[in-house]
Amino acid sequence: MRSEQIGGFLMEYGANSIVTPAPGAETLVAQLGLDPERVTCSAAARWRYLVRDGRMRGLPLQPCRFLLSDFLSLGARLRLMAEPFVAARHDDETVAHFVRRRFGTELLDYVVDPLVGGLFAGDPEQLSIAAVFPQLKGLERRAGSVIGGIMRSRLQHGAGRARGGPGQRVLSSFRQGLGTLPRAISRQLAGRVFLGHRVEAVQRRADGHRVKVRHGGDARWTTADSVVVALPAYAAAAILYELDPRIARALAEISHPPVAVVFLGYRARSIVHPLDAVGVLTPATERRGVLGMLFSSTMFPGRAPLGHVALTAFIGGARQPQLATLESEELEQLAQSEVRQLLGGRVAPVVLRAHRWRYGLPQPGLDHGPRLGRITALESEHAGLFLTGNYFSGVSTAACIQQALDTARRIREYLALGPVRRRLVA
Numbered sequence: 001m002r003s004e005q006i007g008g009f010l011m012e013y014g015a016n017s018i019v020t021p022a023p024g025a026e027t028l029v030a031q032l033g034l035d036p037e038r039v040t041c042s043a044a045a046r047w048r049y050l051v052r053d054g055r056m057r058g059l060p061l062q063p064c065r066f067l068l069s070d071f072l073s074l075g076a077r078l079r080l081m082a083e084p085f086v087a088a089r090h091d092d093e094t095v096a097h098f099v100r101r102r103f104g105t106e107l108l109d110y111v112v113d114p115l116v117g118g119l120f121a122g123d124p125e126q127l128s129i130a131a132v133f134p135q136l137k138g139l140e141r142r143a144g145s146v147i148g149g150i151m152r153s154r155l156q157h158g159a160g161r162a163r164g165g166p167g168q169r170v171l172s173s174f175r176q177g178l179g180t181l182p183r184a185i186s187r188q189l190a191g192r193v194f195l196g197h198r199v200e201a202v203q204r205r206a207d208g209h210r211v212k213v214r215h216g217g218d219a220r221w222t223t224a225d226s227v228v229v230a231l232p233a234y235a236a237a238a239i240l241y242e243l244d245p246r247i248a249r250a251l252a253e254i255s256h257p258p259v260a261v262v263f264l265g266y267r268a269r270s271i272v273h274p275l276d277a278v279g280v281l282t283p284a285t286e287r288r289g290v291l292g293m294l295f296s297s298t299m300f301p302g303r304a305p306l307g308h309v310a311l312t313a314f315i316g317g318a319r320q321p322q323l324a325t326l327e328s329e330e331l332e333q334l335a336q337s338e339v340r341q342l343l344g345g346r347v348a349p350v351v352l353r354a355h356r357w358r359y360g361l362p363q364p365g366l367d368h369g370p371r372l373g374r375i376t377a378l379e380s381e382h383a384g385l386f387l388t389g390n391y392f393s394g395v396s397t398a399a400c401i402q403q404a405l406d407t408a409r410r411i412r413e414y415l416a417l418g419p420v421r422r423r424l425v426a
């Protein structure tokens with residue numbers, strides 16, 4: 001999470017929103033005194049656009065409207081309705097295989113593929129359904145059908161809630177962007193958190209661990225009763241190699257294709273489209289240069305000065321990793337050209353900034369579940385070592401925070417054992 005003010009605009013380099021309700025994240029936000037800073041996605045962002053045949057189409061979100069709309073062909077909609085009659089499979093499979101088998105190819109190509117690109121910068125042919133959409137696989141496993149399972153749950157829990165009552169999902173952020181959250185955490189931990197310090201290695205000692213920390217040109221070893229590695233898998237792999245090459249190798253196997261973010265600020269009158277949506281996503285079959293774009297200034301207040309709009313484009317990921325490594329100017333050109341074609345951007349933006357994430361989001365494939373099992377088993381061989389991160393929890397920040405809180409509880413329990421019992425556990 002990193003937010004930056006650029007000439008009255010607010011750019012998000014990483015995550016743009018937290019999906020709420022998310023009890024762990026919301027409690028953390030409240031404890032940090034950030035509730036007054038919270039903003040939720042504006043009602044003006046009423047559409048989710050997908051690209052089909054080169055133009056933007058609003059996706060009807062209510063199931064009946066979706067089935068009555070011509071977003072999918074009649075054949076595809078009939079195929080969709082046959083889902084309850086498809087035989088259930090209990091083993092894991094790719095997202096593409098699952099959706100094709102249960103709902104048909106057109107839903108995969110024009111709805112699920114762009115969604116997977118937007119949520120995970122991922123490729124549905126590679127990702128495990130059990131890892132990225134566990135609820136859907138769970139419905140098939142429990143109820144024999146996704147649609148059947150949803151209908152049953154609606155009957156059990158009441159249609160009101162299913163229609164979007166108290167449990168409705170909302171996108172949230174802060175006035176000054178999501179960077180507010182790590183800034184507030186580091187303020188609360190002032191004197192105990194060391195920014196700009198890079199951990200290079202972890203070693204085991206009889207009475208705990210040693211951690212090698214680099215700050216500028218200086219590297220020093222520091223001791224610790226327990227170590228929590230709250231890093232992306234590839235970064236965790238690098239620092240754990242010395243401690244346990246088996247854990248390091250398992251973590252290093254998780255692929256993180258690169259992804260680039262381009263922030264564009266325009267005068268409002270330069271864009272023809274009303275930007276009445278969260279944004280637009282593109283399916284792979286449309287062969288576009290962006291995975292999608294968020295209409296940042298429609299979603300949240302304070303993202304653009306008066307009379308201006310802000311857009312955030314995402315490029316690369318598992319679909320087109322080579323695009324995410326282009327030079328900044330090329331990324332900016334690519335994003336501008338997509339804005340011109342899809343949204344009618346008539347003149348150049350007034351603010352333009354590209355950022356490349358060399359390693360983007362983890363891509364849990366079919367081997368992810370067994371690999372996590374292996375990592376957890378190895379972690380438990382090292383008393384006092386704790387791993388947490390989006391490769392365990394799923395990439396949503398709300399899930400990361402929940403998993404971090406659970407990890408914090410495990411660490412507290414471990415430290416409460418005291419030095420003598422800790423040595424016995426080790």
Ligand SMILES: Cc1cc2nc3c(=O)[nH]c(=O)nc-3n(C[C@H](O)[C@H](O)[C@H](O)COP(=O)(O)OP(=O)(O)OC[C@H]3O[C@@H](n4cnc5c(N)ncnc54)[C@H](O)[C@@H]3O)c2cc1C
Nearest residue numbers: 001014015016017197198199231235389390395396397400
């Ligand atoms: C472009 C993009 C857009 C996203 N959009 C959303 C979104 O809208 N909503 C959402 O919920 N999620 C989103 N995500 C996913 C979400 O941001 C991540 O899953 C989440 O931030 C992971 O949290 P984390 O704390 O585990 O890891 P990170 O946020 O990656 O934090 C790890 C930290 O460790 C530091 N670090 C790395 N190596 C070392 C080292 N050796 N020593 C010391 N420190 C180190 C890093 O600098 C970093 O600060 C997005 C991700 C990306 C890349």
